[in-house]
Amino acid sequence: MSDSPAAAVRTDAVWKIFEHDGIAVEAVRGVTMSVAPGEFVVLAGPSGSGKTTLLNLFGGLTRPTRGRVWIAEQEISDISERRLAQIRLERLGFVFQAYNLLPVLTARENAEFSLLLRGTPEAERRQRVTALFERIGIAGLEDRRPGKLSGGQQQRVAVARAVVGEPALVLADEPTANLDSASSDALLEVMVQLNQELGTTFVFATHDTRLMERAKRLIHLVDGAVASDTRR
């Protein structure tokens, strides 16, 4: 494990404790780890092992109870919401289990959303989205709303949205869980390809064994702690 400040994401003894009906639940317990740029990492483990919580801590979607988290060289544990939003916008991409596309926007508008928030000129947005849609096999679907796309197509749009801004890190929570085998394989191929060709760093939380098989680094979590960390 490296403590390099150039790590895509790094944690130091990070804990997340939830309170449920007065009972403290330790979802993540003192995890210290680092993900280098360009890695293709899978967080695996049984339900309740803390995979999603750790992913949310990486993405600043939830604050640690104790410990610290860095994205690139920026510590995010206790920064303002506004600054955190800026870091998420500029450094992170998310892919969620349930696609989570905005239903009122077209596929193109969904994909270019982060670029729009960054103030990227329209011509560049259009060029990037068109190229990406071509690359991940959904060219021609740019003007469709999510309701007119299949699950696999929607998840590809979600992947396009996550990587279009060339973030330091893409966090994906069970991205293949709602897809059939063929769609899962195709999507997985897209992400492997983006990792290899663009050097995009991916961290997944998943139960999907096919995804685990493609991982270059497999981290097993048990009861909120790292049980094993294997590089391939």
Next chain:
Amino acid sequence: MPASPWWRIGWRNLGRNSRRTVLTATGLAVGYWSVVVITGMADGLVADMVRTATGILSGQVQAHAPEYLPDRTLYETIGGAEGTDVPALLHAVEAEPGVLGAAPRVYAGGLVSSGATTVGVLLLGVDPAREDSVSRLAAALVEGRLPTPGARELLIGRELARQLDVAPGGELVVVAPAADGSLGNDLFRVSGLYATGIAELDAGTAVGPLAAIQELLALAPGRVHEIAIRIGDPWAAPGMADSLTRRLSAAGAGPIAVRPWTTFRPELVDYANLSSGSMWIVVLIVFAMAVFGVANTLLMTTFERRREFALLLALGATPGGIVRAVLAEAVALGVISILLGVAITVPVLVWWHHDPIDLSRLFGDFTMAGALVRPVLRTDYPLSMCFYAAGALLLTALLAALYPAYRATRVPPADTLAGR
């Protein structure tokens, strides 16, 4: 997509539950309709009241000797004791653009007797040929005819006739203090009866030919107390009074005070102001109610879209961006409501302006602020209120969206996206 996505998201979100959007917009539009139409009715009522009050007798502008009002002393005639060239004065007044008519008058307090009954009255001397161009007294004639110029005849109110127990053709003894210090008295014949519905006119005023009343009061033909003036737009009276003052001064008419109805009928101005103030309370109540309705709708929609707000936050939107998304939706809803409101308001305004609701079968005429009011709800065109109500509607939508927008920024992304 435009540089800021919030407008497009807000606008498109309205189409996601079109039935709810239409219902909410209709509610706001009906609020707009209520405010504008009720204001139009109130304005119409005030306008009709002013038109009636100033049209029945007083005129919209009056010229007097400077000291004549408020005491209405018999001796304070225009031009002083020497009087003035009345035809020349009338000519100068009528030369002012916007003046529709002018008529000379004399006033005096007096007693009229018939048999054993004596009643105190206001004696009003008018030029029958000119009076019709200023007042609607002739239109109020219910029996007999108008007095003949120069004849000793009186037109009296029906109520006064009842008190004196006289009818057209009957005789009245008139006594009044004259300008020469004597007590003028003469026998007049009742030429006709009028009924205006205004108690003080119908029971307390006797109208005779100018020359006959002047003779009774020992006033020379050039001595009149008032030039009553009718103009087209009663609300232009203050400006018209200023113009006439300048014109008559330039014409060498001597000391003369020209006053608009807003000065000599202040109770009408008070009523108009009260009516206007009441309308603002109506506006406040209507839109305060609307705020809760719209806030409820927007709270529901923001609750339903918690996941989308969480997603926006996860994608890097700031809380300010989330607020803009919700406010944009509220503004879009407000704009739709205004367009709908205008669409349902304008035809009704036009319809009830030209074909007003006549409630005379339910309610008779009544007097208010000293003016006769007919229960006819003719709407005026309250242009300024159209704009104020539109602004208030937009403000309502925005105010109603503030709390839902705040709630949307408080969505915890991780828990919400996990479905917790």
